[in-house]
Amino acid sequence: MKLATSFYFILILVLVSRLASAETIQIDFTPDDSYSVEVAKIDIGDTIEWLPKNEGHNVEFLAGPNMNSLPKKSELNAFYSVTFSLPGVYLYHCTPHGNMGMLGLIVVENDFHNLEDIKEIELSRIAKSVLQRLIRIAQLKS
Ligand SMILES: [Cu+2]
Numbered sequence: 001m002k003l004a005t006s007f008y009f010i011l012i013l014v015l016v017s018r019l020a021s022a023e024t025i026q027i028d029f030t031p032d033d034s035y036s037v038e039v040a041k042i043d044i045g046d047t048i049e050w051l052p053k054n055e056g057h058n059v060e061f062l063a064g065p066n067m068n069s070l071p072k073k074s075e076l077n078a079f080y081s082v083t084f085s086l087p088g089v090y091l092y093h094c095t096p097h098g099n100m101g102m103l104g105l106i107v108v109e110n111d112f113h114n115l116e117d118i119k120e121i122e123l124s125r126i127a128k129s130v131l132q133r134l135i136r137i138a139q140l141k142s
Pocket of ligand 1: 057058095096098
């Protein structure tokens with residue numbers, strides 16, 4: 001009983017400290033058909049907000065650590081927000097401009113365990129080369 005109590009106490013401490021340090025990163029849709037932040041490295045519990053500063057864009061997840069439950073696709077021109085709870089790499093694009101290379105990469109907890117799955121996603125030639133660039137940036141940035 002005593003052990004269980006201290007376990008829950010520690011668990012609550014961990015959760016509270018996580019919440020206290022949870023961050024929100026804002027990413028704009030830009031007039032250049034890109035995301036203002038292409039590579040975001042975050043921790044579990046952090047939130048990313050996409051701001052429709054330019055018209056005609058959205059956020060559609062293509063891959064993530066749990067392929068069976070990716071965040072849902074956002075509406076065009078809409079504010080969108082996702083809080084991340086699983087470590088790994090997430091790839092998203094803009095539905096209308098993904099083929100032109102409007103991609104974004106999110107790495108949660110600097111965990112690249114599913115990078116090979118990300119690399120296997122079918123993309124246009126331009127998007128593929130953008131993805132390679134984003135992966136290099138993500139691996140340099142720590
Ligand atoms: Cu777009």
